Amino acid sequence: MLKAIKKTRIYEEVVSQIHELIREGKFKAGDQLPSERELAETFKVSRTSVREALRALEAQGLMVSRTGAGNFVADLPIESLVAPLAAMLIEEKGALADIFEMRKLIEPEIAALAAERATKRDIERMKRILDKQREAVSRGETGVEADAELHFAIGRATQNQALEKLVSGLMDILSHSREESLQTKDRRKASIESHRKILSAIEEHNTTKARQAMLLHIEQVEENVLSSKKPHTSYSESLLDERRIS
Numbered sequence: 001m002l003k004a005i006k007k008t009r010i011y012e013e014v015v016s017q018i019h020e021l022i023r024e025g026k027f028k029a030g031d032q033l034p035s036e037r038e039l040a041e042t043f044k045v046s047r048t049s050v051r052e053a054l055r056a057l058e059a060q061g062l063m064v065s066r067t068g069a070g071n072f073v074a075d076l077p078i079e080s081l082v083a084p085l086a087a088m089l090i091e092e093k094g095a096l097a098d099i100f101e102m103r104k105l106i107e108p109e110i111a112a113l114a115a116e117r118a119t120k121r122d123i124e125r126m127k128r129i130l131d132k133q134r135e136a137v138s139r140g141e142t143g144v145e146a147d148a149e150l151h152f153a154i155g156r157a158t159q160n161q162a163l164e165k166l167v168s169g170l171m172d173i174l175s176h177s178r179e180e181s182l183q184t185k186d187r188r189k190a191s192i193e194s195h196r197k198i199l200s201a202i203e204e205h206n207t208t209k210a211r212q213a214m215l216l217h218i219e220q221v222e223e224n225v226l227s228s229k230k231p232h233t234s235y236s237e238s239l240l241d242e243r244r245i246s
Helices: 010-023 036-043 047-059 079-091 095-117 120-138 144-156 161-173 175-181 185-203 207-228 235-245
Strands: 063-066 070-073
Touching: 010 036, 010 047, 036 047, 047 063, 047 070, 095 144, 095 161, 095 185, 095 207, 120 144, 120 185, 144 161, 144 185, 185 207
Parallel strands: none
Antiparallel strands: 063 070
């Protein structure tokens, strides 16, 4: 049922295999996962890699950790919410534009609800994630992991599990397009600045500002991603796009 891990980013392979087991129905909603020790022995990886994988699964809404009891498959596996979107993204040409349209309808309202309900702990968590994104960018990385983590933290701050899972699923299926949108230094800086404005509005508990900041952020990402997919774009047009974004 389970296979030994052989690739470089070990924890991601653990996550991938557990995803597969859930999709196949071998792990069902409410099932308890094997212990960290058992998973480490089965996958032939370190317990550190297993812990990273479990944290990623929890962030994606696929796993729930219960103190003193263990780790369990979430009652509402995220695939049940986003699998149709993922399939559409793969199979249909215009799907990415449709998904951005959906994001512009949903995520500004999520940001507004987060501004209304975020606790001090939520805000501190988001600040740490934004610092993590800044550090990654300063090292020359895209910062895409922290980018996704921040959006998930905003969803979490709504105190609404369904919205939290929806955001997690969207970030998961859009991982490739988000990576594309962060390929230049200017775009990474723009992402950090957009996130800073969203977080500032949430910290102020200003629902209007949070809604507007999130909408503007998604519009900028949409322009970056969709413009990069236009056919026959000339070099001069690409430069113009870069100046417009910066």
